[in-house]
Amino acid sequence: MSGAEKIAVRVTEKAALNDLVTRFRFEPVAGGLLPTFSGGAHTVVEMRDGEITRLNPYSLMSDPFDQTAYTISVRRDDAGRGGSLFMHNxxxxxDEMVISNPVNLFSLDLRARKHLMIAGGxxxxxxxxxxxxxxxxxxxxxxxxxxRSEALGSYVDYLTAxxxxxxxVYYDDQDQAIDLENLLDGQPLGTHIYVCGPKGMIDWVRGKAAELGWPREAVHYEEFLAPKPGKPFEVKLAVSNKVIQVGEQESLLEAIERAGVDAPYLCRGGACGMCETRVIDYAGNFIHRDHWLEDEEHSSGEKIMPCVSRFEGKTLVLDR
Amino acid sequence: MTIQFNDETFREDYSFHNSERAIKRFPFPFDKDSYMYAVNMEQHRGGPPDSVYEKRFDVDEHYVSEMRDRAMVLADDPLRCQSLPHMTLAGWDLLELIMVSKSEDYPDLFELHRDGDQWHWINKPLGIDDRFTFMDETTLPYGPMEYITRQAQGDFCVLDQRDDNLWMDAGTVTTQADWSLDFDIGMNFFEWHAPVPLAHEKGIFVRALKFLLNIQQGAPARRLNWTMTVNPLLDTSPENYHKWGVQKTTLTPENIGSKQHLRVELQTFFRLPRSNALVFPIRCYLCSFQDLMTAPKWGRRLHRVIRDLPDELATYKGFIDNRPMMLDYLSKFDDGLPTSNGIWPELDTEPPLQK
Incomplete structure (x- = not known):
């Protein structure tokens, strides 16, 4: 079985925070305590939607030392493949659901003298x-x-209180923006930066930090990519000797799993590297969307991350 | 199951010995008749009853004496136990992991009673009965990592995970196969493995690191490693090489069966939840050649492995000079019959020695 260990949980709270974000609270079905975790960890939530099983990662937002329950917040994405809509609707x-043990790809560097956190949405x-x-x-x-606005500022009241x-806090609709250059310039030695938000924000912070000479190891970021829909395509799995169709609304990894082939994974968001798969043969173009492979690997045509990346063309043969 | 703890030494008069039960459960490291490095990892989730794989942290007949030996090493050289300032949280993680595991796996020997952060720990074999506040260092006689590793067999490396690498930032290391925590402290995975021959060229460490970075909470892993030690010494450290290195020259055809020991490390890997660090316990098991030869399968196999081992590995493991004498001894226990796969001795099915 691939992925982290599983936990059976029951939904014990569903709270709409605003137009876009809803919070869910999970408690273990079997009673007892959940594992502790470290701040920045996520869990992968299994959603059984008829024939389709979606597995989406969500950051754990509850107190890492509170073993009675985990909470997550889900932002509705009307243009996505349906995971967040499933959670909301x-x-x-x-309800009983299955989630994974916590996995942390965005942990604090405990050597830091100061932790500077930059969040978007x-x-x-x-x-x-x-x-x-x-x-x-x-x-x-x-x-x-x-x-974006006061109305969409999840947890602002709690945090400021x-x-x-x-x-x-900075509101876009009031033309407030982080004065990044001055903010980074004024930090004491030994500060680490953490950024989590839209891709544009992550690129902006990383770029500015690099420009100002911050060490690469002192800048941490996490961006979970949701797999994007795309044109259907056909794949041959060489090891299991199967030909599968990847539908418009499913990821390559989900299609491999649907065919009964156990493929390794952890984050399902293009970040951890676990599902890296060797390409045996292809004729067409890759649509690489992961953060894991290097640019040269993307252009080599030898590897693909099936959790978020797709393919357009005639032939794709994978070592799976 | 009650364990009868030995009263024995790992220095000077070397009264260390294995009972018949200890020999039977010895983790013989070779699953076939030859050896080469591999990322031979498997899940650490139990194993055959009474094997060293059965419990999360194996406790055996050497426990009390090994802990006495550790206390002596630490008294002579406090730098065998070090924890960089950011690793204290990982130390509490380790304390919790070991106390919970041992009290669940050996309820007749260890008890843990928790009331919020007020903890009560009873270690019967070592006569310890302490109450303390979890996460409050001032309520323990040592830091959390040192406190618990003075009560757990094997060395413990506590590795920080950051920047897609692992860092040797804390540990208690007193039973090591010729490496030094004080030298390696603060190094990353590739730096501390730099001296190992052949494995880098085979890409072993790149693959091993990738595997280790992905070890998840609740899914520990394990592997075996091995070397050779003359006399049952736990502390074969570079710091004390002047004391034990010379003992390798005392081997004779008459004493090799009792003096030469196969040294096996059961290496396990656990993700620590609160700190996201990785703990790497390295548990050392020793068995003399003559005790190993009581299992005909092990006699046949050990001869073939040592005979065919590349010179680089025999040199790195420190027994190239003694190899001819070892082979003279071991060849008497190899009749050329085939051996079954796997590490277990198969005493009931493997044929007795035919010469």
């Missing part, structure tokens, strides 16, 4: 857990949080 209090969720972890250890942190001196 079909999942209700009392739903990217706030891993920071909520990290802040709880750091507060317990009396850690030094500061948050800069960009939201509990940490009035450490939380800075």
């Amino acid at each position: 079909r999942v209700n209090v009392g 739903i990217g706030i969720t891993p920071f909520l857990a990290q802040i709880k972890q750091l507060d317990r250890a009396h850690g030094n942190w500061e948050l800069h949080y960009g939201c 509990t940490h009035p001196n450490d939380v800075n």
Whole structure:
């Protein structure tokens, strides 16, 4: 069985925060305690939607030391493949679901003298857990949080009420923006930057930090890519000797799994590298969307990350 | 099941010995008649009853004496136990993992009672009964990692995970096969493995690192590694090479059966939940050649493995000079019959020695 260990949970709370974001609380079906985790970890939620099984990663936002329940927040994506819509429209209090053990690809660097957090939109969720972890250890942190509007500012009230001196909020519709250059310039030696949000924000922060001479190891980021829909295509799986069709709304990894082939995975968001697959033969173009492979590997035609990447063309043969 | 703890030494008079039960459960590391490096990882989720794989942290008849030996090493050289400042949280993770595992796996020997952060730990074999506040270092006589690793067999490397690499940032290392925590502290995975021959060229470490970075909570892994040690020494450290290195020259055809030991490391890997660090326990098991030869399969196989081992590996493992004498001894236990696959001795089915 691929992926992290599984936990059977029951939904014990479903709370709409605003027009886009809903929070879910999970408690173990078997009773007892959930594993502790580290701030920045995510869980992969299994959604059984008729014939289709979707597995989407969501950051854990609850207190990492609270073993009674996990909470996640799901932003509705009307143009996506349906995972977030399924959570919003079909999942209700009392439902049983299966989630994975926590996996952390965005952990705090505990050597840091100070943790500078930069969040955009739903990217706030891993920071909520990290802040709880750091507060317990009396850690030094500061948050800069960009939201579209006050109405869509998830957890702004909670954060500003509990940490009035450490939380800075910026609203797009009021033309407020993080003064990044000055912010980075004023940080004490030993500060680490963490950024989670839309791709544009991550690129902006990483680019500015590099320009200002920040060490690469001091800049941490997490962007989960949702697999994007695309044109259907056909794939031959050489090891299992199967020819499969990848539908418009499913990922290559999901299509491989649907064919009964157990393929390794962890994050399902193009970040962890676990599902890396060797290409044996192809005629056509890859649509690489992962953060894992290097540019040369993308152009080599030798590897693909089936969790987020697709293919357009006549022939694709994979070592799976 | 009660364990009768040996009263024995791993230095000076070397009164260390294995009972018949300990020999039977010895983790013989060769699953076929030849050896080469491989990323030979498997899930660490139990194993045959009474095997060293059965429990998360194996406790055996050497426990009390090994902990006494560790205390002596640490008294002589406190730098065998080090924890960089950012690794304290991982130390608490390790303390929790070991206390929970041992109290669940050996309830007759260890007890853990928790009331919120007020913990009560009872270690019967070592006569310890302590109450402390979880996550409050001032309530323990040592830091959390040192406290618990003074009560657990094997070395413990606590590896920080960052920047797609693992970093040797904490550990307690007193039973090591000729490497030094004090030298390696702060190094990354490739730096501390730099001295190993052949494996780099085979891409072993790149693949091993990738595997280790992906070890998840609740899914520990394990592998075996091995070397050779003359006399049952736990502390074969570079710091003390001047004491034990010379003992390799004391081997004779008469004493080799009792003096020469196969040293096997059961290496396990656990993700630590609160810190996202990785703990790498390295548990050392020793068995004399003459005790190994009581299993006909092991006699046949050990001869073939040692005979065919590349010179680089025999040199790196430190027994190239003694190899001819080892082979003279071991060849007497190899009758050329085929051996069955796997590491287990198969005492009931493997034919007795035919010469």
